[in-house]
Amino acid sequence: MALDVGRVRAISIDLDDTLWPIWPTIAKAEQVLLHWLTLHAPATARLFANTEALRAIRNQMVALRPDLVHDLSALRLESIRLALQQAGDEPALAEPAFDVFFDQRQRVELFDDAHDTLAFLSARYPVVAVSNGNADVHRVGIGHYFKASISAKDFGVPKPDVRIFHAAAQAAQVQPHEVLHVGDDATADAQGALAAGMQAVWLNTAGHDWPNPERPHATVASLTHLCRLLG
Template sequence: MPAPLPDLPPAQSLDKGRIRAITIDLDDTLWPIWPTIERAEALLLQWLTDHAPATAALFQSTEALRAIRNQMVTLRPDLNHDLSALRRESIRLALTQAGDEPALAEPAFELFFAERQRVQLFDDAHDTLAFLASRYPVVAVSNGNADVHKVGIGHYFQHSLSAAVLGVAKPDARIFHAAAGMLQVSPHEVLHVGDDAALDARGAMDAGMQAVWFNPAEHAWPYDTPPHATVGSLTALRELLD
């Protein structure tokens, strides 16, 4: 017989009455990110083939482009909170290594960045965001470089806060506290929603907020203290807060 599942820690009680504002993650919470990145990288590789053939010959796959982007994390740790800068500088490094003009990094990145904004929202994202925005002020809090206005959902948010702008990334409490400060509420009056157990749920709780873990893949919760609630869809989030 299979071993019994370990007992889970008891869930915290979500106090809906104390929620005065919502903060919400973007990538993998409102849309799946990797299909978008893969498409943007493929477009970037085609652009390099047309405009920087030596670079395209040296980096012949999207995996190679991603590898040099990941290398940049080590080479430029000062940029780790700014995914746009990391990507731009990784393109510049690729061009330099291949002997192409490094200034081509600018138009190459702009092409990549525009495609990166063409996300496919989860089917229930618009309805959920409309529900949240009708009841609470909502702030987007992301370590990524999605632009809610370019994505087409900016009208749901009072503010959008990124790690690149603030200079610190989740799970640092300062990014959560900055979001609360934008709305002139205390952290304990904010509910944060996000897919990453460490960066979103644990980070928000450590910052004094309530947290809903968006977990459609049904991963195991990795910490002793559970989130205030876990949902498998944005529709379930809407039902939780209704």
């Protein structure tokens, strides 16, 4: 099935790994968190002496609190609290520790073509951010490109649940079949959008094979390629 550009009246777009690489951002935020713990919760810093240990207890929290799977901020906060408890430090330090992590997490480094792409898209369509992550488009500095931003944390369910895609269409004041969704995750983004009745473009910068039976309407290797597709 080919992309029907004439049908597109709005764009929904993922954030992490679509507009910026997420893992360098998270790694830096974990380093800043570890430095804060060294100063304010030294027992925790000794017990969780590197970012790999901090990430491991955060991943453990996914199993411990499946009810928070849609809320990455809450998962990170509770993982910090658990680390403090295990080390014998004050659990109430979790909130200020998380604030330090979260502030650094917003300091993303956008892909080179992200600003130009967002300017191109927003000049032509209402653009809605749809993310399972906890980036704040306004704190990142790109909020002016978006008509709305919908996060799994605030909405209550993550992609690929069709309800979050339908909420994006509603925010753009169009029908789902009039939305083109763009994202890097073959399942959460592309498959979710297809199931919601949208057109889908898969951003595949690494040249991976498409893993699912139903194919997206288009695959692009870069955001610049997306603009050419819609131009």
